[in-house]
Amino acid sequence: MTRRSTKNKTNITRIAGIRVHEASASFVCIRCSALNFVNVGSKLLTPTEAYETQSWVCKECGFVHSKTSALPQKNKEGKKLPFAFWLNAITAANSIAAQRFWKAFFTTATENRDAYWKQCNTCGRKLPARAFSGHSAWGALEKQMECRSCKAVINTNLNPKRTKEQLHESAVKRRIADLLLVGENEKLNFEELFKRFDGKCFKTGKILSIKNRKSWAIDHILPSRWLYPLTTTNAALLSKEANDNKRDKWPSEFYTNDELKKLAFITGSNLELISSKKPVVNVDIDVNACLTRMLNVRSATDIARRIKELKKLLEDNNIVNKLSKQNKRMLGYSK
Ligand SMILES: [Zn+2]
Numbered sequence: 001m002t003r004r005s006t007k008n009k010t011n012i013t014r015i016a017g018i019r020v021h022e023a024s025a026s027f028v029c030i031r032c033s034a035l036n037f038v039n040v041g042s043k044l045l046t047p048t049e050a051y052e053t054q055s056w057v058c059k060e061c062g063f064v065h066s067k068t069s070a071l072p073q074k075n076k077e078g079k080k081l082p083f084a085f086w087l088n089a090i091t092a093a094n095s096i097a098a099q100r101f102w103k104a105f106f107t108t109a110t111e112n113r114d115a116y117w118k119q120c121n122t123c124g125r126k127l128p129a130r131a132f133s134g135h136s137a138w139g140a141l142e143k144q145m146e147c148r149s150c151k152a153v154i155n156t157n158l159n160p161k162r163t164k165e166q167l168h169e170s171a172v173k174r175r176i177a178d179l180l181l182v183g184e185n186e187k188l189n190f191e192e193l194f195k196r197f198d199g200k201c202f203k204t205g206k207i208l209s210i211k212n213r214k215s216w217a218i219d220h221i222l223p224s225r226w227l228y229p230l231t232t233t234n235a236a237l238l239s240k241e242a243n244d245n246k247r248d249k250w251p252s253e254f255y256t257n258d259e260l261k262k263l264a265f266i267t268g269s270n271l272e273l274i275s276s277k278k279p280v281v282n283v284d285i286d287v288n289a290c291l292t293r294m295l296n297v298r299s300a301t302d303i304a305r306r307i308k309e310l311k312k313l314l315e316d317n318n319i320v321n322k323l324s325k326q327n328k329r330m331l332g333y334s335k
Pocket residue numbers: 029030031032033034058059060061062063
């Protein structure tokens with residue numbers, strides 16, 4: 001029997017060796033005017049860090065751009081550069097003028113987060129961070145690995161249906177799960193939530209105002225679609241934007257390992273569970289109580305559809321066997 005090779009979702013080859021969360025700064029060489037890109041890794045530099053720590057070598061002429069370099073007087077061909085008309089004392093590396101120059105040089109290259117570049121792992125182009133859609137709205141690095149153009153091509157040509165259906169299915173699942181969980185959710189004390197999270201968005205560190213209700217949201221850390229109710233231990237404070245990105249993602253898909261550890265420490269949630277790679281259904285939920293409540297509370301107008309969706313949820317989550325005899329019978333699982 002022939003073995004089938006593994007295929008990724010889209011069959012598009014990815015360019016190997018491009019690290020997802022790395023960004024590049026760019027600069028023009030002050031000696032030869034060549035355009036250069038410097039990979040700064042996965043943490044963006046502040047202008048001060050860049051000035052203090054970086055030495056950027058021009059790939060064309062080898063000139064080292066760092067605070068310990070004197071300003072060049074001549075280019076490669078020996079032609080005088082504008083700096084040549086400065087006094088010697090001014091172009092020397094340790095002069096005040098040269099230091100001011102280097103500060104300005106590194107500030108220009110690093111201060112604007114949008115000015116960093118990323119390489120698309122599909123088309124291979126190096127593009128401004130802005131050309132990648134954000135998984136999150138807060139930085140050059142938390143961006144997708146393919147550029148918007150490639151992503152649009154992938155979505156429209158290769159898997160338009162899948163995306164739409166998936167979105168619909170997950171919306172249905174969440175809606176029905178939310179109905180099922182009514183009555184299991186705790187009423188949260190917002191002031192305590194703010195205290196626990198130091199008044200800041202847990203993901204971005206943005207300072208939030210409890211009074212501006214539209215600017216913040218409560219992350220259901222373990223999502224309701226896997227049957228976790230909202231409780232004090234299952235709630236994180238996020239900015240509106242961060243929460244829009246989290247939606248009903250499983251925690252380890254959204255938070256970094258360090259964040260997961262911190263989150264478990266702050267909320268008392270189970271670290272092993274929240275950092276598991278794949279979603280785990282909440283088997284501790286009292287399905288029968290939830291079911292009774294849902295059927296009593298909700299109006300019966302679209303009950304047939306609701307029951308169908310509910311059954312799919314129970315089946316997908318493998319919890320049909322948790323139903324009481326009576327409920328099994330009522331839902332048509334036994335006679
Ligand atoms: Zn150069």
